[in-house]
Amino acid sequence: MTTANADKQVPVTGEWRDRKRYLWLFGLVAPTAVFTATVGVWLFGRLEWNAVAPLWWWIGPILVYVLLPILDRFFGPDGQNPPDEVMEQLENDKYYRYCTYAYIPFQFASLVFACYLWSAENLSWLGVDGGLGPTSKIGLAITVGVMGGIGINTAHELGHKKDSLERWLSKVTLAQTFYGHFYIEHNRGHHVRVATPEDPASSKFGETFWAFLPRSVWGSLTSSWTLEKARLDRASKRTWTIHNDVLNAWLMSVVLFGVLIALFGPVVIPFLVIQAVYGFSLLETVNYLEHYGLLRQRTPRGRYERAAPEHSWNSDHIVTNIFLYHLQRHSDHHANPTRRYQILRSMDGAPNLPSGYASMISLAYFPPLWRRVMDHRVLDHYDGDITRVNIAPRKRDRVLAQYGAT
Template sequence: MANPTIDQSPAEAVAWRDKKRHLWMLGLIPPTAIFIATGLVALFNRASDALGWSWISAVSPVWWWIGPILIYVLLPILDVFFGPDGQNPPEELMEQLEADRYYRYCTYAYIPFQLVSVVFACYLWTASDLSWLGVDGGLGLAAKIGVALSIGAMGGIGINTAHELGHKKVSLERWLSKITLAQTFYGHFYIEHNRGHHVRVATPEDPASSRFGETFWTFLPRSVFGSLKSAWELEATRMKRLDRPVFHPSNDVLNAWVMSIVLWGALTAIFGWQILPFVAIQAIYGFSLLETVNYLEHYGLRRKKNDRGRYERCTPQHSWNSDHICTNIFLYHLQRHSDHHANPTRRYQTLRSFDDAPNLPSGYASMITLAYFPPIWRRVMDKRVIAHYDGDLTRANLQPGKEAKLLAKYEEAAA
């Protein structure tokens, strides 16, 4: 295991304090963002009435898009402003930090706010009288789509909350993980990520590891459908091993999907079928955010095979990291991805940043936007992959069918 970025003496370890301890509560901003948006819309509309400035009320609907604003604007700016974290927990305090229940309560708290926000969004999509907000009638289509994307952003970040909980051995946390995934109908992630991705990460066989030369838009369907297929096969194999039929209540793919059916069915029964297009929009946007993060976490990285044809153990060299503090707070240290793959059950507060892990130029929030634009992404990232492999691109995880073209292109550029 590589050494962390910061080494503490025993005396320093005793005096060490998690400077982010209380900042972890900021992770509750995404599941409460729709309520923040509602308050801002009401405030702008009332200010418009009081001051007689109609332009203020014209601007107020922008706040329904608070989720995309947070991801694509605010977090990238904050990552640049506050920069990397630079603090690692000392080895001597790992056990104590792991046992501190405050940190797990921070993740638990996400779930009730998430569910209440989904219900409130359904109300906003169907309400015909929002005069208490200063809105004539109900929301317009643009505002409803903004609400859907904001709820989807919460669901996408919620998948990361489910990721944190799903890796744990506590049965309650595993079930909470499935509940969190119900909103985006992505319950199979619970299976595929833990038993598929973590086994095959940074190999051509892993649908969730992007390849050098592969665009995000090619990766997205490959990962979505490949992960779904893998999750089902993994559970079918487990059911066979237990001598149970594949369609059995203990099938974790099925029982996770049932949670989504129950949630979506209950919301439809209460608010009507009109919510379904917006529920679908938020789900697709939510899991696409997850897949964007998957895309940037292992782009072009590949584990070597040994003489017996087996892949080497996953090391810090096989994940792209970022230690930018703001996005890390919102994603429970997901950006310290190398340590996560080395220690999957380790709780987020104890994850460390490594000097020798390949690093992204900014936080995940900034890189998500770059991933949408392949020419910009490749301009930023391809040179980093090449440098990581000391110019030997044959060691990278190359897009199948493009190997010769990619090798020729970069050999020519280096000549």
């Protein structure tokens, strides 16, 4: 027998096994990157390769912008979907959730260690004369930001679950990037309004990433506050209370940053800010590419049609799939938000990106290249009908004229 997605699925014969089962442990590469960089600097110092040793502090962006795209190209698409008969077994296998839980202690250990490295004046044990130089500190901050950005994806996986522990761990994981409101906005905002003009996290045709970034950041923040205030109003509770999930999530960040500043001094403040901003910007880059130009149509009653596989850009490249817990199987995630990552499937009818998310992140930074690669794919997805596309309002007239529509 074969599974439903025959064009992407390998045959299932005998007992099905998840060939990625132990590969999910590679998801811990990001939260341990600071320690890997430290070992690399120490080792290169012993080998007297002092000129290149500081490059190790930039291991985070090197991983995201260089290694993952190369590995995606080399290993290609995944090609394996779990068949129906193993879904329940996979869902209940606690090994998979432990893989996500393990991210969190490594994340915070790395953050604390990075604060030590930013503040230390004597790193002779590392072979560094005095403390780290400015370039190395910034590289380390970006690497910690990569960890925080991928940590938001880990929080995304946990925050969708019904288990109260996992929901709590989701907010804890978001504390590093001061993005705790994502817990509210993503679950109760984005999943309701996805691929509509009203959704701040759905990018529009013709909208550059640099225009999308502030719109999504501010829109998600204000939306989360509105949603949580409405929930508390329905429960006849005050807005300014510890029971406000936006406030208690932000409070976790305040406590975390306050403790780190108290322990290591004000010198760590600029680097904490850099890593937080870079971390949530990395998340927003992924948001940008997940629904670019896609639009749910109105029904005769004036409501939006239900979200379907056709409303999310997907990719099944195996390496980024492993690092992002199948986030690239985004259509299945929107169809089944509580479904655990190990049983998400590639779905027929979903539009596919030309490469993995890691490759597309770099492309998003360069609007002319992005539009050259993606705009015709959006049009092809809608059979050339530009009126069915989610167009940036400021560019609507120009875009319609360009494609011969009114």
